[in-house]
Amino acid sequence: MADPCLFCRIASGEIPAKIVAEDTTCVAFRDVNPQAPVHVLVIPRAHVPSLNEVASPALLADVMQMAREVAKQEGIAAGGYRVVLNTNGDGGQTVFHLHAHVLGGRRMNWPPG
Ligand code: 5GP
Ligand code: ZN
Secondary structure: OOOOOHHHHHHHOOOOOOEEEEOOOEEEEEOOOOOOOEEEEEEEOOOOOOHHHOOOHHHHHHHHHHHHHHHHHOOOOOOOEEEEOOOHHHHOOOOOOOOEEEEEOOOOOOOOO
């Protein structure tokens, strides 16, 4: 079997991360290179490379539910925040284990670039 990917290793606890929330399906941890005062990544525990390979809408619901909970916990829910799913090369994805970026604590620009 191939070595687990970076985010699988974070989900299993093999590689340390600043975890802010976790449940049976997902883990949320602070991005190592934050792009906003709040920058948390939410991942499913199951390895799925990107949005393109998601087989179950329930997995997306679990990720979005945790993203929403993290925003509330971080105190940015009412003021506003952004949830981003970069997908493949042109989408800017660099880690190929599905993850939602939860960004907030400052005004987000549009278009995102
Ligand atoms: P992507 O570019 O794939 O959408 O996002 C990957 C994110 O993972 C980047 O924002 C990057 O800073 C973050 N990242 C990469 N390696 C690590 C790591 O080892 N620990 C944490 N906490 N974040 C990481
Ligand atoms: Zn993985």
